[in-house]
Amino acid sequence: MTDIRTIAASLSELDAYLEEMGGCGDGNCIIVKPRGMHTNGGCRCSRSTITMQRFAYAHNRFTRQVRDYLEGKSS
Helix, strand or coil, X not given: CHHHHHHHHHHHHHHHHHHHHCCCCECCCCXXXXXXXXXXXXXXXXXXXXXXXHXXXXXXXXXXXXXXXXXXHHC
C-alpha cells in the first residue's frame, strides 16, 4: 500500500504545481485543461519559454521522484 501512496504523493505534487502555474485557457492546453468556458484557438503555452521551462521542471521532478523510488525498491 505504501507503493501507491508514494507515487500518488508525487503525482499530487505535480498536479498542484501545474494547477498553480495555470494554463493559457485554451481547450487543448498542454498545461491545464480548463473547465467550463474556454477558447479553441490552440494552446499558446508552448510559445512561452518561461512556461515551458516550468512545465519541464515539474515533469523532470516527478519522473526523478518516481525513478528514485523504483530504484530504491529494486535494491
